[in-house]
Every structure is written in structure tokens, then in C-alpha cells.
Amino acid sequence: MIHxxxxxxxxxxxxxxxxxxxxxxAIENGIKYMGFSDHAPFVFPDGYESGFRVPFSQAKDYxxxxxxxxxxxxxxxxxxxxxxxxxxxxxxxxxxxxxIDLGIEYLILGQHYLYEEHPDGVHSNAATDRVExxxxxxxxxxxxxxxxxxxxxxxxxMVRFTGDVEVYQQEIRQICVASRTFDIPLEINFLGxxxxxxxPNEAFWEIAGxxxxxxxxxxxxxxxxxAFDGQSLIKAQKLVDKYNLNYIGIxxxxxxxxxxx
Ligand SMILES: [Zn+2]
Ligand SMILES: [Zn+2]
Numbered sequence: 001m002i003h004x005x006x007x008x009x010x011x012x013x014x015x016x017x018x019x020x021x022x023x024x025x026a027i028e029n030g031i032k033y034m035g036f037s038d039h040a041p042f043v044f045p046d047g048y049e050s051g052f053r054v055p056f057s058q059a060k061d062y063x064x065x066x067x068x069x070x071x072x073x074x075x076x077x078x079x080x081x082x083x084x085x086x087x088x089x090x091x092x093x094x095x096x097x098x099x100i101d102l103g104i105e106y107l108i109l110g111q112h113y114l115y116e117e118h119p120d121g122v123h124s125n126a127a128t129d130r131v132e133x134x135x136x137x138x139x140x141x142x143x144x145x146x147x148x149x150x151x152x153x154x155x156x157x158m159v160r161f162t163g164d165v166e167v168y169q170q171e172i173r174q175i176c177v178a179s180r181t182f183d184i185p186l187e188i189n190f191l192g193x194x195x196x197x198x199x200p201n202e203a204f205w206e207i208a209g210x211x212x213x214x215x216x217x218x219x220x221x222x223x224x225x226x227a228f229d230g231q232s233l234i235k236a237q238k239l240v241d242k243y244n245l246n247y248i249g250i251x252x253x254x255x256x257x258x259x260x261x
Contacts, residue, residue, distance in 0.1 A: 033078045042085075111159075191220035
């Protein structure tokens with residue numbers, strides 16, 4: 001594995017370490033293509049700013065700092081500056097415009113909420129047996145894929161549905177078909193492997209294998225050590241073999257401005 005486009009920074013409030021340390025750790029372990037994709041800043045119309053994102057006031061600094069480091073390490077690593085962002089139907093155009101204004105080079109989708117996070121957001125990995133919760137999650141992910149602005153879908157299997165298995169399969173298949181149709185890869189998320197989370201969810205990857213959806217890997221580094229995660233790589237490769245996944249390696253970066261009217 002010589003790429004990783006899923007990296008956070010201390011600015012989101014739940015990651016640690018200096019950006020430069022992440023870059024050094026990646027270079028030392030043979031990473032050639034690296035992207036930072038911290039949680040995208042967003043101020044809701046009523047002024048609310050959630051605590052897990054880069055604060056809007058620090059967004060320019062994020063770009064500036066990474067631009068400097070990109071120059072410093074340009075002979076050793078190809079560095080890109082991006083964000084991880086949700087698809088919220090009622091705010092998407094505004095969120096996207098913010099990103100474009102900042103000069104961001106790519107986006108990955110991280111659908112962390114079943115609906116919208118504010119007000120009263122319910123996290124996507126909160127257990128639910130309500131079909132409408134699953135359907136809403138799936139609908140947001142599919143619309144995000146169709147928008148054409150996301151380079152890939154991070155942890156597409158984050159939703160934790162505890163209801164009927166066939167309903168789950170039927171819904172998840174829509175994500176996998178959209179991924180294949182629009183050629184937007186699905187990420188096996190290494191933070192989920194490291195932390196023993198509800199993802200990777202094998203029930204999801206079984207469908208992705210059947211549908212031949214493109215699949216990529218992401219470290220989802222929130223600390224320096226996981227800027228290269230060789231242990232989880234072994235487990236991810238086993239999943240690829242077990243479900244005959246269409247692993248594509250380095251994802252093709254999608255410029256964000258393509259999706260804007
Ligand atoms: Zn995070
Ligand atoms: Zn995420």
C-alpha cells in the first residue's frame with residue numbers, strides 16, 4: 001500500500017500530533033500518495049458549529065500549513081489537501097461552496113449522521129432497527145455518490161442496522177450499485193479495524209463483492225502512529241480475498257468543482 005487519503009489533524013479536536021510527524025511516518029513506511037482529509041468546517045445557518053470539525057476560523061490555517069509541508073516534502077511524497085464531509089441535503093450546496101472557496105483539492109464522504117447532525121443528530125453507528133433510518137442513510141450516501149464531487153466513500157458500512165437482514169442487503173446493494181455505476185470507490189476503514197468498531201461489517205462487504213464495486217483502503221489516521229497501519233492492512237487484505245472484492249489500490253482523485261452547477 002503506497003497511498004492513504006484519509007488523515008486527520010489536531011484541529012478537529014479529537015486527533016493528536018503535528019501534521020509533519022504524520023507525513024514523516026508515512027514517508028518512512030513507503031507511502032507515496034498521501035492526503036489530509038480532516039472533518040470539513042461548517043457553520044450551520046443558526047450559528048451552530050459542531051465540536052468534531054475543523055473550526056471555521058482555522059480552515060485557512062489548515063490549508064496554509066499543509067501547503068508549506070507539501071513544498072517541503074515534494075520530492076518524497078505527493079501530498080493533497082482535502083476534507084472528509086457529510087452529505088446533508090439541505091446544506092450541501094453551502095458546504096460545498098465553503099470547500100471550493102478554501103481551494104480544497106478533494107473530498108471524501110464520511111456520512112457520520114443518519115440524518116443531519118444539527119439539531120438532534122443521531123450518529124450513524126448508533127444501533128437502530130428502524131428501516132427509515134437505514135433508508136435515509138443509504139439515500140444520502142447514494143446522492144453523494146451521484147453528485148460526482150467525492151473521491152470515495154469512507155466507511156460506507158458505518159450504519160448499524162439491527163433489523164431484518166434482507167432489508168439490510170437490499171438497501172446496502174443500492175450503495176454498492178451506485179459505487180460501481182459512478183466508479184466511486186468504497187473504503188475499507190482501518191480505524192474500524194484498529195478500534196474493533198462495528199465496521200468493517202462483513203455483511204456489507206459480501207454485497208460489495210457481488211456487485212463488483214471498486215474498493216480502496218484508508219488508514220483514517222487520528223494519531224501519528226496510524227499514518228501507517230500495517231497491522232490492519234493484513235486484515236483488510238483478508239476481507240478482499242474472502243469476498244473477492246474489486247480492490248483498485250490508489251483512488252482517482254475527483255476535483256470538487258465538477259459537481260457545482
Ligand atoms: Zn475523526
Ligand atoms: Zn469518518
